[in-house]
Amino acid sequence: MKKLINKPEDVVAEGLRGMALAHADILKVQFGPDYLVRADAPVKGKVGIVSGGGSGHEPMHGGFVGMGMLDAACPGAVFTSPTPDQVLAASRAVSGGAGVLLIVKNYTGDVLNFEMAADMARAEGIEVEAVVTNDDVAVKDSLYTAGRRGVGVTVLAEKMAGAAAEERRPLEEVAEVCRKVNAQGRSMGMALTSCTVPHAGKPTFDLPEDEMEIGIGIHGEPGRTRMKLKTAAEITELLATAVLEDLPFQRGDRALALVNGMGGTPLIELYLVFQELARICKGRGVAIARSLVGPYITSLDMAGCSLTLVRMDDELLRLWDAPVRTSALRWGV
Amino acid sequence: MKKLINKPEDVVAEGLRGMALAHADILKVQFGPDYLVRADAPVKGKVGIVSGGGSGHEPMHGGFVGMGMLDAACPGAVFTSPTPDQVLAASRAVSGGAGVLLIVKNYTGDVLNFEMAADMARAEGIEVEAVVTNDDVAVKDSLYTAGRRGVGVTVLAEKMAGAAAEERRPLEEVAEVCRKVNAQGRSMGMALTSCTVPHAGKPTFDLPEDEMEIGIGIHGEPGRTRMKLKTAAEITELLATAVLEDLPFQRGDRALALVNGMGGTPLIELYLVFQELARICKGRGVAIARSLVGPYITSLDMAGCSLTLVRMDDELLRLWDAPVRTSALRWGV
Amino acid sequence: MPITRDAVLDWLKAFAAAIASERDHLTELDSAIGDADHGANMDRGFQAVLGMLPAVAEQDVGAVLKAVGMKLVSTVGGASGPLYGTLFLQMGAATAGKLTLSPAEWAAGLGAGVEGVARRGRARRGEKTMIDSLVPATEALSAALEGGASLEDALWQAERAARRGMLDTTPMVATKGRASYLGERSAGHQDPGATSAHLLVRAAAEAWAPEREPHHP
Amino acid sequence: MPITRDAVLDWLKAFAAAIASERDHLTELDSAIGDADHGANMDRGFQAVLGMLPAVAEQDVGAVLKAVGMKLVSTVGGASGPLYGTLFLQMGAATAGKLTLSPAEWAAGLGAGVEGVARRGRARRGEKTMIDSLVPATEALSAALEGGASLEDALWQAERAARRGMLDTTPMVATKGRASYLGERSAGHQDPGATSAHLLVRAAAEAWAPEREPHHP
């Protein structure tokens, strides 16, 4: 295993310390229980937004803490959901009297831990809403699975819900924005290589030099199919078709497009994939009204990418364009 | 070779097309000769700043085109300097009557091609200054080498020179800011893995599973030494010591610190390295006044990092904090 | 015979010891259909519980079980943290204030805990989860006691039911948890959570009725 | 005999052909002490030159050489682009307006080009670059002509000097270009640019005096 780390068990804490030192103007880091919180939290009269999940997906979620997005993020161990006491402590820290929204990715562990935290927070008199994101079309959403996994849409929902909260809209409306983004968004990812979890020390799965995994999860969960390598044009076609046809997107739709890097894929390849995606959307009469290209929801050092498309309306476009000031997303301020 | 590409010979052009589509609000891309230019170029009465170099280092340089930084960037083939006609065309496009500054990384090919372009531009009556960055302490700067390579400082110099140009300062002063950042800055990098050049199809060098290369260049040039893997603390100590003692940095100095990812290293590891660097600087009485952590001057998919420190004064701090609006660096607007 | 607070502590220590010795086996089962951390998660949690027990050793049974639940919730994470945490929190609520439990109270408490798990996880039998060993075990326990069996015999009947339920998960296709992403491919593997849950039931029988352990053919 | 414009075109085509056939060898040499692209760079440039020649085939020698220089500058990149580009641009300037060249004019033009390379690259002999085969070649060419040798003999003497200069780069430690980063490790490898430069000189001899090629023992 080749990583810039000390002891595997210290990776998360040391990474958090680095975040705190690099971004003292934006956030503070609390330890025991661990969470990152906006430097100016709690913001009086504003809905507090808390997200979190296993570590190893940086910049998600800590990189999205700041004005216009998250008030706090709860990092679990690598690829392991945080515990309820983290989420409870973060909820207390961001509760400004207008309630707290929990944004949860749909994995059993995340859902159960955030649910318990919500119960505890409510028991303390904090008004809590929870929204679960489940945009990964690689998983069939049915009685026979734990449901679709929450992936790329999570980042976009955090941005737009964050903007709604900055507008001082009430908890129910902020939660509604988050639900709307999730309902209008779909994603699918692929891997060229496996990630390597620090405490495991070896790749999670073996992928031959001439094969790739389509429909991969962000923890190296198995995808839909394994196949021979293809060109960027063919790979983008595969992912985009699954995403576009699932919602489905229609001629005339305006979309927010995220071409996300899994951590080990260089930026030039992501831009190359983006122009393929733009070509495909154009061919289907779907206009890419806004876009984001880069590593935003990663899987440690995995090479690969994921595509996310959200059908936008005027309200969502306004919320997307609204100012945001976090370490990973920043504009308008 | 596992990459999200179509044909190796099309990687640069297709990547540029993606940039143009994703950032139409910030920049335009011209083909034949190829360059990226600020959407609003030329800016009347402002010094135009042009940089460039081989592709494969994204976001450098195209990601730094925009208000407050570069007016244009000239991308060569992967790891190959651009040609003079690209730089000439870019210089014409950004010439707003106040002259043009060329920021060149110190590699023979880059220096010679930019020099020829400067001659041609001057022959057309454009006032041109060129500044060569050479901050890589891994190379001995002597009669016996082509001199130190230009690496991390280039990004920081482009930001601060860009801010000086936005202040409408004259060409000579903008060039002076660039020279000052280079003179006050030092860098060193290391690799955990080799990069793979698309048209080569295989890793540039072999690095055993338990070894790393210290003092690596951004094109996979050999470093100072190859050694067994060490902890992040030890690696950071190695790089930071070389950088700190070369200038040398003194007790009481204020520094701008860049912890740069080589392309294949996840963000959490870079933050982990940053807190090691902060510890080391603190121990030597060097204050990290500003910092930047992330992949900014990369080497395709290489895993590894580089450290850059620039001794700052009030003028440089003001120029660093000034607004910038590019696809890769953005604040204050 | 009544179940004393110290007997409950013995049971918890026996379960912690069983988890520690089965840690690698549990993780191995989880690596086949999950993410290879169930043994690590459970062991992390119960080592923390062992460290905390002395501090609550003088309190009533309900308080002890509540404290165990809280500790698991705050140290395990993943799916099993809230699930085992809920199991103990609900048992604690059902036994609040009691310094000893009658066999019926013990059975009722365990039943309340298992109901809490089912509610928290929204799982029914047959979904290839810990529920598949917990539910049969509590049913067997209550049935035996109502049928007039001694606590000792009832405990071992519960253990047998839990073991059967654990083994029954092997052919099942998971429809809950991480394993459900595998669909059909989840069949043919024993569920890790059902396996740790069997250890929970067995620990009580071994702690309180070691001499009665039946000799399986 | 005077050197006609068509003879110059023959020389350029002969050099382009030599680069194409030596392409892999040049790249191989560059991979040892550089970045493995010299063959690709030179071939890319001279294929572009071949495509452009017809358009200038009716112009004077100076114009043809200038056009070649411009094309190399705009297509090769790297270090060799500006260097070979400068060589042809300077030769073109020195032969501007001429439809034929005397041997002395040819030697002077080549000398001017090589001086341009040395100026552009700030390189002297002994730094393990193309200069190490270009300078001896031009010196030998001029000396031979001044000594009364025929153009044909002078061309082959220049070729011999270029080859010797090329071989002499092997033991050298590079102090210019990418190879200089290797320091001592650059010794023991023949310089790719000196090798392509030898082909440039040989192409003239082969194009204009094939029958005179000396048979080396």
Ligand SMILES: Nc1ncnc2c1ncn2[C@@H]1O[C@H](COP(=O)(O)OP(=O)(O)O)[C@@H](O)[C@H]1O
């Ligand atoms: N919805 C659920 N209801 C009950 N038990 C569940 C549920 N989901 C998962 N489990 C149990 O949790 C076990 C996995 O626990 P663990 O590996 O510690 O958590 P994670 O799956 O988050 O890594 C499974 O073997 C299963 O028995």
Ligand SMILES: Nc1ncnc2c1ncn2[C@@H]1O[C@H](COP(=O)(O)OP(=O)(O)O)[C@@H](O)[C@H]1O
């Ligand atoms: N300063 C210099 N002066 C003269 N020739 C040089 C100089 N630097 C490099 N060269 C020549 O250029 C050759 C390398 O050319 P090439 O590989 O095409 O460019 P790059 O080194 O940019 O990849 C070297 O073998 C050497 O002969």
Ligand SMILES: [Mg+2]
């Ligand atoms: Mg090169």
Ligand SMILES: [Mg+2]
């Ligand atoms: Mg697990």
Ligand SMILES: [Mg+2]
């Ligand atoms: Mg887990």
Ligand SMILES: [Mg+2]
């Ligand atoms: Mg080369």
